[in-house]
Amino acid sequence: MTHDAARQAPASVPAAPARALLPLIVPALVVGVAASLLYLTVSSLAERLQEVLWNGLPASLGIGRYSVLWMLVVLTSTGVLVGLVVWKAPGHAGPDPATIGLSAPPMRLALLPGLLVATALMLAGGPSLGPENPIIATNVALAFCLGRRLAPRLPGGLWGELAEAATIGALFGTPVAAALVISEALAGQPLEGRLWDHLFAPLTAAATGATTTALVSRPAFDLRLPPLGPLSASHVLVALVTASAAALLGMAAVHAFPYVHGAFSRLGHPMLALPLGGLALGLLGALGGHLTLFKGLDEVAELAKNPEGWSAGQFATMTVVKLAALVVAASCGFRGGRIFPAVFIGSAFGLFAHALVPAVPPALGVSAGVLGMLLAVTRQGWLSLFTAAVLVASPTILALLCIASLPAWLLVTGRPQMQLREDGTAVR
Template sequence: MAPDAPSAPSPPLPTPVRVLLPQIVPALLIGVGASLLLLGVSEIAELFKDVLWEALPDTLGIGGFSSLWMITILTATGVAVGLVVWKAPGHAGPDPATMGLGDEAPVSPVVVPGLLVAAALGLAGGVSLGPENPIIAANIALAYWLGSRAQPVAPAALWVSLASAATIGALFGTPVAAALVISEALARRPGDRSLWDRLFAPLVAAGAGATTTALIAHPTFDISLPPVTYPGWADLLASLVIAPAAALFGLVAVYAFPFVHAAFRRLPHPMVMLPLGGLTLGLLGALGGHLTLFKGLDEVKEIAADPDGRGAGAVAALAAVKLAALLVAASCGFRGGRIFPAVFIGAAFGLCAHALVPAVHPAVGVASGVLGLLLAITRQGWISLFTAAVLVASPAVLALLCIASLPAWLIVTGRPQMQLDTSGAPLR
């Protein structure tokens, strides 16, 4: 047999430094731009919120959070968002029930204005959704459109990862959250590059986005609960019970999601679907009170300001109504994300545990409840741990959460997600 011909030598791979250095400037620009877009939409929504819920009812001489006003404003918000979804180019983006945390293909730039308007209207009008999904989708679309023209040879995945990381960093005010989300996604992709090589540019973008937000808006997730200095056996037991119980509570909405979504999709037009959804949210707001409206982050701070001020039944009602509001808002076509409402629900769940068993430390209850709810709703392990930990700003709780996440994860893993494919079937 003839000897094998010598194989041609493989071309040398570029050194990591030569690959990474050119990514710094685009990452910085995307990070700052993503933060500014988030802050701009949030500021516009806050101004409009003040008009709808303070200035206008004061002028009319009625209560801003009276049942009639809540029903009226949320129904009107449904009408306004329905008009945008109906008439805006691209119908304000894809069905929000199919959207995850930056894992979808870039939409056309012409869709972005309608998507942002619909998101801002929902935020101002009291819809129980956060800004994360539409802002991430808008930033991905703009970063991909601009980046592919500036550097046509760069892969599309680069612009998607930079925009996602930048927006998550801006949302949470720290690049750590983005690093955790991106690393979880990268763990599913085989390749020969080291993890930190892959994370380099997204971390630059996330750092730029987080720093821009911190310098301009000074955000904080700390809800000022009494800290846990030295956790004991009772705290460990509480976290091991509350986190799985909260995960089970969240799965109620997850399992109901495809059915509620299908019921709304049977309606013939967005001008029927969204106003009906707004009316339902208004009725839920009248039932649960104004704390069950809006994205939920400011409302979490309000209920946490006096952890002993409400009985178990009252806090449980807040959690149940907010869960129903999240389910309806996510199903009927409002543009928004599910993380911030889930934080409110988890915090209320934890405070309910504290009200039932006063020996449960409120910080342990809130952190464990948020952990379990986020695991059920998002199926993002790292971001659930991170968010639960930063809410209570108590490093001692982190060890408890790491342990409590294990039984909670056993409950949610393999279950349907609160995200659907284009046919309406839940993802797993």
């Protein structure tokens, strides 16, 4: 290399010294443990209440736990209870959930009790939403407020990053998802120093949150579907078609979302919108069966135990009903996230493809279906890839998913998202 060429070559990005990163370890560890414990506490309380609502009460009354009558009663009652919380709680249990994604600015602490109560009631009662958005928002608010008071020398924005990473790690039982999501968020920002330096503290928090969850509850995301076997050209075609079809189906729900949300908004009061939404969800549950209720992870595992146990028509019904239930639950005001139910929808769609064309391997159908659905619903490329891959532990699956993500991403990028602005229009 000539002297002029060497002078024009870009200088390497300097790495942060260890002494700049060491002070971040303890805050990251504390936030990681605390975020996981809050998530586990809310989930445990919701599971106990769910046991009472869906086992204890119907058994004592002599009613079928998943009878049409009981579904209508519990879902409508859940809408009434959550409506009361949203109506009367300070700050109305936080902002409209349709306007919030995974990342959110810190809320006032006064809003958090109502948000957590509404989330626990929702998880127990059966609406098709997950805990991720409200739990992340709660952990971010707590970490931001307490962190600034206890360690004022650290940057204020750091606490939100630690809490978000820790909660994602706790939710998925691994820090990899958090690292991928944060890397994607940092891609559009000017960075001083190396990327790994910026990931050091959030990755520590995510690893701590994931480890705490694993030690306490031992979550398992691998569905243990039949292995894929040697790679073939037909696998590539199946992955491309299934992921793209799932993405198109998800985009149909995304386009319907502002209209359904607008219809519930015009009711003008949570005590109208939420009970009516609960009633609609009860009717959908009666149509699709009890597997289309709740956040969806346990129900996905039940489907995966016996991929041959349902017909193509039944899988198609569950897919459409769960997708409609997700749109209704997210539109009428229930506090919850959209990732976990989207996993169920994508899984049911992939098993529909297998039932329709038996040559489609269940593992490939499920992972490609989840990939396409999550890309449409979340617009988080790395998170979609990771979640789809972790459901089926196979290096071959990961390579196929990377290929399948390309046309699926072209179908969703630049189009409306399943998140609304304050005026009710879709975020792009």
